[in-house]
Amino acid sequence: MEDRIEKRTAEIAVIGLGYIGLPTAIMFANAGFKVIGYEIRKEVVEKINSGEAHIVEPEINELLQRAVGNGRLRATSNPKEIRDKDVYIICVQTPLKEDTTPNLEYLENAVRTVAGVMKKGSLVIIESTVPPLTTVKMAKLIEEITGFKPGEDFYMVHAPERVMPGRIFKELVYNSRIFGGITPESAELAEKLYRSFVKGQTFKTSSTVSEVVKLMENTFRDVNIALANEFAYLAHQYGIDVFEAIELANTHPRVRIHLPGIGVGGHCLPKDPHLLVWPARDDFGLIRLAREINDGMPLLAKDLLFEALRIANMPPQEAIVAVLGLAYKGDSDDTRNSPALAFIEEIKDDVAEVRTYDPFVGGTHGSLEDALEGADAVVIATDHTEFRSLDWKELGRLMRTRILVDGRHIVEKPPKGFIFKGIGRGEY
Ligand code: SAJ
Numbered sequence: 001m002e003d004r005i006e007k008r009t010a011e012i013a014v015i016g017l018g019y020i021g022l023p024t025a026i027m028f029a030n031a032g033f034k035v036i037g038y039e040i041r042k043e044v045v046e047k048i049n050s051g052e053a054h055i056v057e058p059e060i061n062e063l064l065q066r067a068v069g070n071g072r073l074r075a076t077s078n079p080k081e082i083r084d085k086d087v088y089i090i091c092v093q094t095p096l097k098e099d100t101t102p103n104l105e106y107l108e109n110a111v112r113t114v115a116g117v118m119k120k121g122s123l124v125i126i127e128s129t130v131p132p133l134t135t136v137k138m139a140k141l142i143e144e145i146t147g148f149k150p151g152e153d154f155y156m157v158h159a160p161e162r163v164m165p166g167r168i169f170k171e172l173v174y175n176s177r178i179f180g181g182i183t184p185e186s187a188e189l190a191e192k193l194y195r196s197f198v199k200g201q202t203f204k205t206s207s208t209v210s211e212v213v214k215l216m217e218n219t220f221r222d223v224n225i226a227l228a229n230e231f232a233y234l235a236h237q238y239g240i241d242v243f244e245a246i247e248l249a250n251t252h253p254r255v256r257i258h259l260p261g262i263g264v265g266g267h268c269l270p271k272d273p274h275l276l277v278w279p280a281r282d283d284f285g286l287i288r289l290a291r292e293i294n295d296g297m298p299l300l301a302k303d304l305l306f307e308a309l310r311i312a313n314m315p316p317q318e319a320i321v322a323v324l325g326l327a328y329k330g331d332s333d334d335t336r337n338s339p340a341l342a343f344i345e346e347i348k349d350d351v352a353e354v355r356t357y358d359p360f361v362g363g364t365h366g367s368l369e370d371a372l373e374g375a376d377a378v379v380i381a382t383d384h385t386e387f388r389s390l391d392w393k394e395l396g397r398l399m400r401t402r403i404l405v406d407g408r409h410i411v412e413k414p415p416k417g418f419i420f421k422g423i424g425r426g427e428y
Pocket of ligand 1: 221225259262264268
């Protein structure tokens with residue numbers, strides 16, 4: 001296998017062609033390997049084979065066309081076509097169930113598919129974010145199905161990704177990567193394989209350490225955002241601007257406080273902390289409490305809005321509220337677990353009308369001006385760059401009542417003539 005990796009003659013199957021699987025398949029194909037992508041969604045298979053990506057990402061179409069054009073990348077939904085490959089890379093989603101426990105059925109189905117077609121000596125890599133101890137469990141599942149001995153008759157690795165949508169191809173090359181093997185040889189092989197395009201540092205460890213590392217990265221971020229949100233809540237009560245305080249605290253050489261906001265969205269931070277604690281017998285509660293704090297931020301934004309309506313003597317049930325931004329983060333069209341949607345859920349039954357405008361996602365109104373025409377309040381729920389340079393004087397003229405609630409620290413200076421409220425900004 002090592003030789004075939006060196007010579008790039010090893011054949012690779014990527015299972016799941018989503019926003020991680022497809023870029024990964026493209027990188028290996030353009031690094032010289034023959035790659036077949038296995039995807040159950042037939043419409044996705046057709047699009048990819050015609051050289052058209054089904055996900056929005058800079059550079060993806062020309063990179064995909066190069067890979068498909070030179071015959072190194074093909075997609076299929078027929079498992080027979082991924083039989084006897086040298087390498088299987090599993091990039092399927094691992095969402096949470098309603099009760100915040102993990103739904104590993106997509107992963108198990110993918111592992112069963114691989115077990116049904118792999119050969120002795122295959123290298124199986126899980127890139128999906130999984131609870132600790134999952135990779136070794138999946139190795140046992142493969143042994144049950146194939147009779148192959150883990151680490152002897154096949155290699156198995158957890159190799160998490162760290163890419164940020166919008167910069168995926170750069171980060172796939174330059175970010176450092178960790179390869180967690182069920183055996184050292186497994187990690188060794190995976191590192192050799194990925195060094196065909198990875199220029200960042202690479203590290204080898206066990207599969208369980210690798211699983212925990214990935215989850216710690218996002219849990220660290222989620223807990224630190226919760227701490228920033230707690231600071232914002234205190235700042236309201238002390239009548240200070242928390243962002244001024246954070247900026248000054250961050251002048252300390254070893255302090256890096258995150259940014260408070262209307263909440264934490266995406267498909268990683270709301271999920272990964274739950275995956276990290278789920279298999280444990282017990283925990284101290286800090287990680288779960290941080291999740292509750294972050295999930296509660298849309299409610300704080302609602303309190304600020306209703307406080308502003310009270311000051312304006314505007315009964316909430318008569319108020320027209322325009323929400324700017326639906327995506328979970330700035331300059332993205334992704335609305336998964338978006339705090340903006342949670343905020344809308346919190347207010348929609350208590351106000352007369354909720355209008356939405358998002359330049360990346362769309363909304364009830366196609367333009368900002370239309371959304372604000374006759375509105376009583378505008379709530380900024382996503383940090384899209386476009387919202388940083390708005391002419392509030394002009395926009396204020398369109399509104400019936402001028403209330404501005406800033407959920408993402410977009411407005412540096414409260415505009416004249418507005419009743420202004422911001423997360424972490426002064427009196428509450
Ligand atoms: N957010 C805050 N305050 C902050 C930073 C973020 O409220 O200081 C909010 C954002 O508005 C957003 C959410 O948190 O709603 C998540 O933001 P994010 O920047 O963490 O974006 P993700 O979830 O797309 O990316 C994270 C990244 N992980 C880390 O930075 C440790 C990315 O590198 C991972 O690859 C990705 O999760 C993942 O796939 O795990």
